[in-house]
Amino acid sequence: MIEYINEISNENGYKRYNQYSISDNFKELIFDDYYVYNTKEYNKKELAEKLYNKNFVNKYNKDTQKEIFDLYINNEKFKEKVLFIYSIIDEEKYTQFVQKNPNIQNPNDYTITYNIVDSDGVNVNMYQLSLSDIAFVF
Numbered sequence: 001m002i003e004y005i006n007e008i009s010n011e012n013g014y015k016r017y018n019q020y021s022i023s024d025n026f027k028e029l030i031f032d033d034y035y036v037y038n039t040k041e042y043n044k045k046e047l048a049e050k051l052y053n054k055n056f057v058n059k060y061n062k063d064t065q066k067e068i069f070d071l072y073i074n075n076e077k078f079k080e081k082v083l084f085i086y087s088i089i090d091e092e093k094y095t096q097f098v099q100k101n102p103n104i105q106n107p108n109d110y111t112i113t114y115n116i117v118d119s120d121g122v123n124v125n126m127y128q129l130s131l132s133d134i135a136f137v138f
Contacts, residue, residue, distance in 0.1 A: 002027060005117070006035050015119040025110045029097055029134075034088035038116075048086035052079065055137060082137045084114065084127055094138055107131035 002022040009016045018038055022030065036042045060068045072078050104110070110131035117123045 004035050006039070008039050008116070013119070017117045019115040019117050019123070021111075021113040023109060023111045025131075026112060029089050029093050031088060031090045037084065037087045037114075042087070044087045045083075048083040051086040051091060052082055056082070081127060081129075081133075085129065085134055085137050088112070089134055089138075091138065094134070098135075098138075104131060107135075110134075 001024060002020065004020045004022075005017050007015055007017055018035060020035065022034075031044070033041075037044075056068075056073050060073065062069055108130050112127070112129045112134075113125065114127045114129075115123050115125050
């Protein structure tokens with residue numbers, strides 16, 4: 001299990017941290033700098049938006065597939081979750097992984113938990129994802 005905590009911000013002594021728990025099975029799929037998500041060093045916003053447009057916005061027809069737009073594309077919480085996935089999962093590594101592993105028996109053995117923790121000890125679970133969640137967006 002990969003456990004990683006890094007500081008997001010420090011404003012007048014009030015600190016916020018990214019906290020990740022990533023199963024070892026996911027190690028080969030994540031970007032080397034996955035931990036910079038939501039920090040000043042984060043540099044994958046453009047890439048994440050591009051993937052979101054490719055895999056959702058430009059893939060479906062707004063007129064004939066209205067339900068997909070209503071359930072997913074126009075759903076801000078869904079979009080935030082998808083952009084998070086695209087920010088930490090390397091598309092090329094994921095593609096290679098799928099080619100090498102056409103049948104996964106236990107997708108729940110592949111998990112990512114992302115929390116935001118502050119200096120007051122408040123821990124907010126932002127995302128708890130499995131391979132099934134990630135496969136859906138790619």
